[in-house]
Amino acid sequence: MAAFPVINMEKLNGEERAATMELIKDACENWGFFELVNHGISPEFMDTVERVTKVHYKKSMEQRFKEMVAKKGLESVQSEIKDLDWESTFFLRHRPVSNISEIPDLDEEYRKVMKEFAAQIERLAEELLDLLCENLGLEKGYLKKVFYGSNGPNFGTKVSNYPPCPKPDLINGLRAHTDAGGIILLFQDDKVSGLQLLKDGQWIDVPPMRHSIVVNLGDQLEVITNGNYKSVMHRVVAQIDGTRMSLASFYNPGSDAVIYPAPSLVDKEDNKDSYPKFVFEDYMKLYVGLKFQAKEPRFEAFKNTSNLGPIATA
Template structure:
């Protein structure tokens, strides 16, 4: 009976997963749409965007070319890795690696797309176009968050800027069929280190889950949507008003799941700290998050990605005295 009640609870939460229609921001429904974004940021840290302005033709092209690239260039390498590590015959839970095939693209401050091997011309061109469109969506969202938080327009972009502009890059992943999904995660649970994450995920093969109220909740696949989630830096800047949440990918026995996650992050030398305007709202006993240089956080995160975020924040707080005083 308890299991059935839990499952009903999970289904109920799934039904309420926030889906934001960006097209309504230019209509009389803007207020309710902004309220939906606000609620999603405060209570979910995840939401799904539709009518976001990126053409469906471009998204279809990116999906087709990503899946073709995996079959032609990456599938055989992945199979060799699986065989070399004996993953198909694993008898115990694997906690040291993920069942995924990935490569990374950098867009800002410098692009490396021309340097990535095995990407043919059409794929490079499509990914460049897609990155430009995603950057627009990311910067629009940052301004919408500013509006909801009562911050001046452009505040978050300015904080992220540093001296050379934001870091913007894409992790292209495929999650092939896994013979033992009960023992191997597609991607182990973690919070994202950066700012705002924009995900174009497979609409046929699911697996992405977030942790909410102690339950793992499916992020529903939806054609031509962009899934948004908030990273650790927005938790710090909002002084905990918005929080990053643990999420993971469950490997599937059938189907190859495509995941294109783009990360709009602060520049390496950007100084991250709680917004003074949001700290003023608190009483003297309320927690204030640390102040740090983003690159220092990333160096720490590299070895602790799959651990709780709170010790990372504490470690950054211990380094605060080394941070120069600046105003934004």
């Protein structure tokens, strides 16, 4: 098995740019995941984000999670739990309208830090989208434009903690799934592992690296790239020791964005196997009930129901 792809973004600025772009291309085509180092978000700021996130969990969420576990009797289960994830989570929406002032129990420092974190992650996401455009032969800004819709992209951060689990063989931290959206940037705990992706029929650990950002591709990029890049099944394995922190930021199309394969990536001679055309919000409505199932039936469902007319070729 080839080593998990790690991209040093500093090398994009020098004579190793071409080789680094090739590494990104290979990661997108063959892994659906890669890890960024020297990505422009300072280690000191990432340490602050980690500190305030872990303090907030301890102060505001840990006890509630313990009460849920006790109420459901999860510590004494004897058979596999298939409809529940061993995670404590909440969602911060950044765009098109922030909800950060509405989330209870967030102190002012945490709100301020997470606003700045969102701004820096958004910049990085848009930089990555342009790197993907370059590798795909699309004009600069193509993916951002497709994602934009009428009100800009949907962008938010799922803040998760995965506490120690007494029965990790029976309860998943997070069940296997592909992500519905666009491009996902993850700042994860570097001390407690658990994230795995499915590659060539095997579950592969995504290595925890200090101050790195893990990137994975969502279903929408698979559609837009006409399958050149694919979203990949991944999961979180519960651990018996340690609480794993995860901040997954989702840079997704706007709700009314129309998603379809980029015309330049569609073989004009053989369009029948191309991906469907749909409105992102409609895809999300379907995804909600089918998240932990294979993605292919979701794509097929839209091939037969699209009423959006032919794909534009201009």
